């Protein structure tokens with residue numbers, strides 16, 4: 001029986017749901033799915049310039065696991081880049097540090113249970129327009 005995968009900790013979710021290549025209608029594009037833990041590995045190593053062992057500790061995974069996640073992320077991004085694919089960021093065995101919500105209308109990220117009633121950006125209401133990212137996995 002495979003070992004259960006432990007949740008990987010993510011401090012902040014990405015600000016966007018993904019990327020698409022310039023000048024191509026989304027309907028004509030295939031996409032790769034980048035998981036939240038893969039996104040976070042890029043954030044920690046390439047954006048925050050952390051060594052992989054520190055990044056692994058931040059995500060609460062072993063160093064070899066981190067390296068696998070990180071390499072998978074790079075491979076997916078390279079594939080999207082070279083083959084002109086969209087990137088959808090979603091899913092993965094992750095645990096956000098806080099409750100995060102995303103407005104379905106304007107895609108603004110909203111943190112904290114106390115703020116999820118209404119989007120402060122576009123004034124949409126939480127019950128119909130906000131998606132709880134913790135429940136999207």
Ligand SMILES: [Zn+2]
Nearest residue numbers: 103106119122
């Ligand atoms: Zn909004």
